[in-house]
Amino acid sequence: MNYKDLGLVNTKIMFADALKRKYAIPAFNFYNMETLKSILDASENTKSPVILAVSESALKYMGDDFLMGMISGAKIKSKNIALHLDHGHSFESCKHAIDIGFSSVMFDGSELPFSENVKQTKKVVNYAKKFNVSVEAELGTLSGIEDENTKSDKNIYTNPSDVINFVHETDCDSLAIAIGTSHGAYKRNNSSEKLRFDILDQIAQKLPKFPLVLHGSSNIPQNLIKIINKNGGKITDAMGIPAAQVRRAVSMNICKVNVDSDARLAFTAAIRESLFKKPENFDPRKYLTVAMNKMTETYIHEITEIMNSAGKAKK
Numbered sequence: 005m006n007y008k009d010l011g012l013v014n015t016k017i018m019f020a021d022a023l024k025r026k027y028a029i030p031a032f033n034f035y036n037m038e039t040l041k042s043i044l045d046a047s048e049n050t051k052s053p054v055i056l057a058v059s060e061s062a063l064k065y066m067g068d069d070f071l072m073g074m075i076s077g078a079k080i081k082s083k084n085i086a087l088h089l090d091h092g093h094s095f096e097s098c099k100h101a102i103d104i105g106f107s108s109v110m111f112d113g114s115e116l117p118f119s120e121n122v123k124q125t126k127k128v129v130n131y132a133k134k135f136n137v138s139v140e141a142e143l144g145t146l147s148g149i150e151d152e153n154t155k156s157d158k159n160i161y162t163n164p165s166d167v168i169n170f171v172h173e174t175d176c177d178s179l180a181i182a183i184g185t186s187h188g189a190y191k192r193n194n195s196s197e198k199l200r201f202d203i204l205d206q207i208a209q210k211l212p213k214f215p216l217v218l219h220g221s222s223n224i225p226q227n228l229i230k231i232i233n234k235n236g237g238k239i240t241d242a243m244g245i246p247a248a249q250v251r252r253a254v255s256m257n258i259c260k261v262n263v264d265s266d267a268r269l270a271f272t273a274a275i276r277e278s279l280f281k282k283p284e285n286f287d288p289r290k291y292l293t294v295a296m297n298k299m300t301e302t303y304i305h306e307i308t309e310i311m312n313s314a315g316k317a318k319k
């Protein structure tokens with residue numbers, strides 16, 4: 005299946021515009037119909053381009069046929085939507101995503117030694133080029149846990165001296181960097197911790213016209229944590245990246261921002277609250293509709309308040 009037949013685009017033109025107009029394309033993860041619909045609704049409502057991100061474990065959870073059936077069923081026509089493999093850990097995993105119709109893949113070689121990361125990324129790039137699929141690579145390592153495929157206890161900042169060489173040798177289309185964000189809901193020990201804007205600045209100076217990517221950017225809204233905990237949940241000491249810091253990063257050549265945890269919290273908060281308020285309900289469509297609305301609201305907030313991507317969709 006070719007992604008163009010599904011109305012999808014790769015990320016190259018998206019990033020060129022984002023760099024020029026100083027905004028970021030949101031990359032939101034999805035893993036079922038509800039998350040997919042909510043992201044597409046938010047994109048449509050705000051006229052924002054969007055990257056539909058699928059992790060290896062989400063792909064396994066949905067299965068190729070269900071996933072691609074949902075994408076086909078969504079009847080995407082806007083030319084502002086990319087389908088992206090998030091954190092592919094092997095050439096085979098990236099090749100598989102390309103073969104089934106993804107328009108963009110990330111090869112995450114961040115835990116590999118530099119030369120091996122270059123070698124593996126290059127192999128993915130060579131294959132992806134045949135299909136005009138874009139490739140994101142990563143240098144530096146983010147700590148934290150997103151799912152069983154994306155976890156690390158290491159936090160290694162990207163070394164600015166490495167980036168020109170890496171991009172030149174791999175010919176990747178975008179580069180994820182580590183400047184202090186992390187995966188999951190527990191990113192901070194105190195609210196005074198800051199991203200390493202000095203590192204971002206050095207990287208952006210070395211690669212002034214190259215799209216940079218920020219993973220682990222969820223804000224972890226405390227109002228959602230409160231709703232979860234008030235309705236039987238137990239999430240303690242969760243803290244995210246303040247919106248102002250992500251906005252500042254977006255003004256410095258970050259043109260793709262990855263958010264997953266915030267929507268998971270919105271989904272969970274809405275379901276917990278809905279079931280608690282209406283304990284007699286056992287129709288999943290009712291509480292899943294509430295959950296979709298809450299996720300859409302969260303995505304719209306992030307598109308308008310953080311990414312600066314509202315209204316940037318191509319007509």
Ligand code: G3H
Nearest residue numbers: 188219220221222264265
């Ligand atoms: O790849 C996905 C994102 O990096 C998720 O980050 O846990 O901050 O939402 P998050």
Ligand code: ZN
Nearest residue numbers: 187219220262
């Ligand atoms: Zn990530």
